[in-house]
Amino acid sequence: MPNLHPVIDRFHRAGQGQVFAFFDALAGDAQRALLEQAAEIDLDEVARLNRTLIAPGAAAGVDLTGLAPAPYEPLPEHGGDAHRWGAAKAAGEAALRNGRVAAFTVAGGQGTRLGYDGPKGTFRVTPVHQKPLFQVFAEKILAAGHRYGRPLHWFIMTSHANHAATEAFFTEHRCFGLDPARVHFFRQGRMPAVGFDGKILLEAKDALALAPDGHGGSLRALERSGALDLMQRERIDIISYFQVDNPLVRCIDPAFFGWHILAGSEMTSKMVPKAYAEEKVGHFCMQAGRLVVVEYSDLPLAVQRETDAAGRLRYPAGSIAIHVLDREFVRRMAVGGEGAALPFHRADKKILTLDAAGRPLLSEKANGVKFEMFVFDALPFARHPLVVETRRADDFSPVKNATGLDSPQTCRDDQLRQFARWLHAQGATLETDATGLPRAPLEVSPLFGYDEDSFATAWARLDPKPAVTPGLHLS
Numbered sequence: 149m150p151n152l153h154p155v156i157d158r159f160h161r162a163g164q165g166q167v168f169a170f171f172d173a174l175a176g177d178a179q180r181a182l183l184e185q186a187a188e189i190d191l192d193e194v195a196r197l198n199r200t201l202i203a204p205g206a207a208a209g210v211d212l213t214g215l216a217p218a219p220y221e222p223l224p225e226h227g228g229d230a231h232r233w234g235a236a237k238a239a240g241e242a243a244l245r246n247g248r249v250a251a252f253t254v255a256g257g258q259g260t261r262l263g264y265d266g267p268k269g270t271f272r273v274t275p276v277h278q279k280p281l282f283q284v285f286a287e288k289i290l291a292a293g294h295r296y297g298r299p300l301h302w303f304i305m306t307s308h309a310n311h312a313a314t315e316a317f318f319t320e321h322r323c324f325g326l327d328p329a330r331v332h333f334f335r336q337g338r339m340p341a342v343g344f345d346g347k348i349l350l351e352a353k354d355a356l357a358l359a360p361d362g363h364g365g366s367l368r369a370l371e372r373s374g375a376l377d378l379m380q381r382e383r384i385d386i387i388s389y390f391q392v393d394n395p396l397v398r399c400i401d402p403a404f405f406g407w408h409i410l411a412g413s414e415m416t417s418k419m420v421p422k423a424y425a426e427e428k429v430g431h432f433c434m435q436a437g438r439l440v441v442v443e444y445s446d447l448p449l450a451v452q453r454e455t456d457a458a459g460r461l462r463y464p465a466g467s468i469a470i471h472v473l474d475r476e477f478v479r480r481m482a483v484g485g486e487g488a489a490l491p492f493h494r495a496d497k498k499i500l501t502l503d504a505a506g507r508p509l510l511s512e513k514a515n516g517v518k519f520e521m522f523v524f525d526a527l528p529f530a531r532h533p534l535v536v537e538t539r540r541a542d543d544f545s546p547v548k549n550a551t552g553l554d555s556p557q558t559c560r561d562d563q564l565r566q567f568a569r570w571l572h573a574q575g576a577t578l579e580t581d582a583t584g585l586p587r588a589p590l591e592v593s594p595l596f597g598y599d600e601d602s603f604a605t606a607w608a609r610l611d612p613k614p615a616v617t618p619g620l621h622l623s
Contacts, residue, residue: 153183155183155187156168156183156186158191159186159191162194164191164347164348166347166350167182167356168182168186170350170353173353174353178354179354181354181355182354186356188338188358189356194342194348201492201493202342202494203346210442210443212442212446212447213435214436215434215435215442215451217432217433218439218440218535219535220465220536220537221537222537223537223538226537233403236403236406238402238406239402239405239406240402240403240406241296241402243405243409244296244298244300244400244405245297247298247382247384249386249388249405250302250303250379250387251289251301251388251399252302252388252389252473253269253303253304253305253390253392253399254305254363254366254389254391254523255267255304255305255310255314255391256305256306256309256310257307257310258309258310261550262548262556263550266313267306267310267314267317268281268392269281269282269314270314270317273556273559274563275563276589277591277621281392281395281547282324282392283324284395284594286324287324287594287595287598288398290326290595291597291598295602299330300330300400301331301332301382301384302326302332303334303370303375304331304334305333305335305336305366306334306335306336307335307336307360308335308336308338308358318331335369335373336360336361336365337361337369338361339520340356340359341357341359341499341517341518342516342517343501343515343516343517349502353502353506357499359518359520361519361521362493362519362520363522363523364522364524366523367490367526370387370478371483372482376479376482379475380475385476386472386473386475387472387473387478388401388472389470389471389473389523390470393547394545394546395547395563396544396559396562396563397543398598400598401599407536408472408474411532412531413472413530413531413533414473414477414531414532414533415473415474415477415526415527415533415534416471416535417467417470417472417524417527417536418468418470418471419467419536420466420468421461421464421465421540422461422464422465422466423540425461426444426452427466429468430442430467430524431447431465431466432466438528439535440525440527441522441524441525447463468538468544469524470538470543471524473526477526477529480529488526488529490521490523490525491521492520493521494518494519495518495519496514496517497514497516497518498511498512498513499515542600545563546559547559564585564586564589564590565580565585565586567586567590567591567592568584568585569584570604571616574603574607576607578590589618589619590616591622592622593621596622596623606622
């Protein structure tokens with residue numbers, strides 16, 4: 149094949165020349181677009197994944213040999229050492245005052261499952277003022293910067309699908325009061341989907357079938373975008389990782405940071421006790437002396453239902469996608485230093501692709517494979533990894549589904565219960581039902597109080613105290 153473009157030649161030599169089957173019939177702009185996409189692809193990586201995950205005899209499933217429950221640091225009310233919790237909080241507050249912490253949000257998703265057209269971070273979630281998710285996080289980060297006297301940097305990983313819309317949303321809202329120079333956007337990486345024969349699929353004649361590389365791809369994206377270098381220049385070494393769908397998250401949690409610091413940990417994770425055996429969260433486990441997370445879909449139900457002598461779940465520690473990461477650990481994972489590298493997982497999917505004649509083809513069953521990485525797979529590579537308990541009511545109420553569990557309604561109710569708890573703790577009077585849900589709507593802006601401590605401080609300054617009436621908004 150004489151005079152091939154170097155990218156086309158590389159694909160042919162790798163046995164993936166089929167992606168250029170319609171190239172000669174494309175207009176110039178379409179040809180350039182396809183070449184640009186193809187240039188993103190690491191063909192050696194694709195070949196390795198085909199060998200290890202696709203080829204006959206490739207490893208299948210998750211190895212559960214020698215699995216045991218993981219230890220964790222319990223809350224004081226569950227037997228934890230209150231003095232050590234106090235020391236952790238003090239260490240985390242010192243780190244915040246010294247500017248060592250940055251917030252990092254994984255925000256590549258769209259609101260499709262919510263019936264919403266737009267980046268999920270722009271979805272409105274608060275009970276009275278209907279603030280979008282991004283605003284809730286922005287106000288928490290802004291308020292924490294004021295509380296500790298050091299403004300924080302915020303890193304936001306978007307996707308190719310929502311990057312432009314996300315940046316435009318922040319521009320429209322003037323970064324919700326944050327310094328734009330401290331708000332940083334970068335795109336998640338992509339991987340090509342392949343057929344069961346290992347051949348890269350086309351989504352259109354001028355486009356590869358590309359998919360985000362999973363939340364684990366955030367570690368590579370931090371390094372490739374230059375975010376880690378920026379953190380190093382700013383002397384930031386603690387990264388607070390959280391996902392965009394959880395407005396309850398304490399993204400700036402000094403006790404959590406302090407446990408990480410005092411343990412000399414490279415990766416620290418929050419857990420909540422599982423609400424019931426079949427709850428769809430990952431499980432913190434030990435295997436061969438290493439801390440791992442096993443997804444609910446990979447752990448047999450019989451194991452999930454195991455109990456100890458006291459009748460408690462044997463595997464109680466649920467993963468809720470809240471982590472603290474050491475900056476240089478992220479760099480080591482991103483570049484494969486010291487043999488550390490996140491594994492890819494295989495996900496069989498229905499993929500829109502083309503038939504041999506170039507016509508759209510959507511199979512009624514899985515017709516190909518997407519490759520994705522999970523951030524929790526970094527735990528086995530971390531030095532001194534740690535799991536810390538948190539209160540579900542303080543940290544975890546995601547918005548994932550349009551109705552039912554983890555829906556906008558359940559999330560709004562959980563926010564209202566949190567506001568009511570904070571008010572009750574300060575002696576305010578308001579009526580709630582048996583679940584703690586207030587009878588009348590109210591809202592506390594993170595700028596007034598973003599956690600129980602900051603709320604108590606702000607409430608103490610009010611003189612006189614406001615009456616708790618329907619529609620109360622504290623800002």
